[in-house]
Every structure is written in C-alpha cells, then in structure tokens.
Amino acid sequence: MNEFINKKVVFLDLGKMDYQKAWDYQEEIFGKTVDLKIRNRKASKEEKVLTPNYLIFVEHPHVYTLGKSGDEKNLLLDEKGLKQRDATFYKINRGGDITYHGPGQLVGYPILDLDNFFTDIHKYLRLLEESVILTLLEYGIGSGRIEGLTGVWLDHIEQKNPRKICALGVKASRWVTMHGFAFNINSDLSYFESIIPCGIDDKAVTSLQKEIGKEIPLAEVKEKMKRHLVNLFEMELIEE
Numbered sequence: 332m333n334e335f336i337n338k339k340v341v342f343l344d345l346g347k348m349d350y351q352k353a354w355d356y357q358e359e360i361f362g363k364t365v366d367l368k369i370r371n372r373k374a375s376k377e378e379k380v381l382t383p384n385y386l387i388f389v390e391h392p393h394v395y396t397l398g399k400s401g402d403e404k405n406l407l408l409d410e411k412g413l414k415q416r417d418a419t420f421y422k423i424n425r426g427g428d429i430t431y432h433g434p435g436q437l438v439g440y441p442i443l444d445l446d447n448f449f450t451d452i453h454k455y456l457r458l459l460e461e462s463v464i465l466t467l468l469e470y471g472i473g474s475g476r477i478e479g480l481t482g483v484w485l486d487h488i489e490q491k492n493p494r495k496i497c498a499l500g501v502k503a504s505r506w507v508t509m510h511g512f513a514f515n516i517n518s519d520l521s522y523f524e525s526i527i528p529c530g531i532d533d534k535a536v537t538s539l540q541k542e543i544g545k546e547i548p549l550a551e552v553k554e555k556m557k558r559h560l561v562n563l564f565e566m567e568l569i570e571e
Contacts, residue, residue, distance in 0.1 A: 401428035429499035435517030
C-alpha cells in the first residue's frame with residue numbers, strides 16, 4: 332500500500348450558508364490542497380505531507396450559478412427579476428452551464444485529492460451520480476443517466492418525460508476537485524422556470540418531494556448519501 336495515500340475524508344455540514352461564503356470556503360481548502368501537492372512534488376520522502384480530503388454538505392439561499400462554458404442568456408431574469416425572487420447570480424469556475432441552488436436542496440462539495448482514490452474525472456462524475464441513484468432507490472425511485480448529459484434523471488430509459496433530479500458541475504486542478512452536485516429534495520421548483528437548466532430546454536426538472544408526494548427530512552437524505560459515497564469511494568469519513 333502506498334504510504335502517501337489518504338482515504339480519510341473530513342465531513343463538514345455547513346447547514347444553511349450564503350453561496351459566496353461557501354464558495355470562498357471551498358476555494359480556501361482547494362487552494363491549500365493544490366499548494367500542498369505542488370510542495371510535495373519538490374519535497375523529499377521525509378518531508379512529504381498527506382493531502383487532506385473533505386466532503387461538504389450545505390444548503391444555499393436562492394441563487395443561480397453559471398459555469399465557465401455556460402451562456403448567460405440561459406438566465407431568464409434581469410437584475411430587477413432577481414430581486415423580486417430574492418435570488419442572487421454568480422458566474423463561477425466550474426464546468427457546465429446554469430443551475431439553481433436553494434432551500435430544500437442538498438448541495439455536496441467534495442474537495443478530494445483524486446490521487447488518493449483514482450485519477451479519472453469521468454469515473455469521479457459517474458460515482459457521484461451513482462450515490463444519488465442508490466439513494467433514490469431507497470425511496471423506491473428508479474433513476475439513471477442519459478447519454479451525453481451529466482446528472483441524474485428519472486424516465487431516463489424511455490424518455491417520454493425525462494426529468495433531472497440532480498445536477499453536477501465540478502472543477503479539478505492537479506486532481507483536486509471542488510464544486511459538486513445539487514440534489515433536489517424539497518426544492519421550490521418554480522425557481523427553475525427562470526432559467527434554462529444546464530442549457531437544456533426540452534427536459535423537465537423534478538424533486539424527491541414532487542415524486543413521492545411528501546416532504547422528506549433533509550437530514551435523512553444526507554445520511555443515505557454519506558453512506559453511499561463512503562462505500563463507492565472506499566473512504567473513511569471523519570465527522571467534525
């Protein structure tokens with residue numbers, strides 16, 4: 332076993348936090364981890380330090396975020412409209428187009444050094460999706476992937492009424508990840524009407540609450556997601 336592999340992952344539940352504040356927090360951890368990897372490359376075996384891993388769960392106030400490859404035209408609100416909806420808008424440094432975060436949505440930000448797990452971004456995205464698919468299965472909901480699209484979808488096979496329940500968007504540098512997934516649990520889906528989600532205008536968005544017909548405790552979903560992420564990534568979760 333490689334003595335410089337660290338499978339321990341610090342779990343942080345930030346509760347409800349402003350998007351900018353959470354983004355700054357991610358950037359701080361991400362930057363320190365990347366800097367540590369750069370220093371390790373030049374260090375002797377005795378001087379090397381294990382890189383840390385984090386899994387952050389958070390809930391945001393109403394906010395729209397646009398990825399690097401996104402089109403601002405996919406936001407259908409002007410500044411006045413954003414104020415009326417009590418929402419904010421940020422252009423950010425993840426991949427993907429526009430998405431929405433808000434109350435009742437479980438947002439996960441894994442900040443992992445993939446050198447501790449596997450160096451494969453495609454596999455990383457698929458495992459994030461798989462954790463959501465397995466969680467939905469515990470509620471009796473079948474879900475999966477649609478070729479060419481990221482995220483987790485319902486009615487993904489026949490696609491008579493395909494609808495997205497979880498969006499993904501990540502950034503990686505030197506195999507360190509940030510940003511992550513947004514899983515609609517008890518989300519107010521009317522906020523998605525003000526964007527073209529992920530630039531896809533011919534498919535709907537849904538939530539666990541809408542599919543089941545009742546509100547689901549967010550804490551309950553968090554525990555299921557944590558368990559599946561631990562198993563899929565073979566990580567050791569450390570609660571803080």
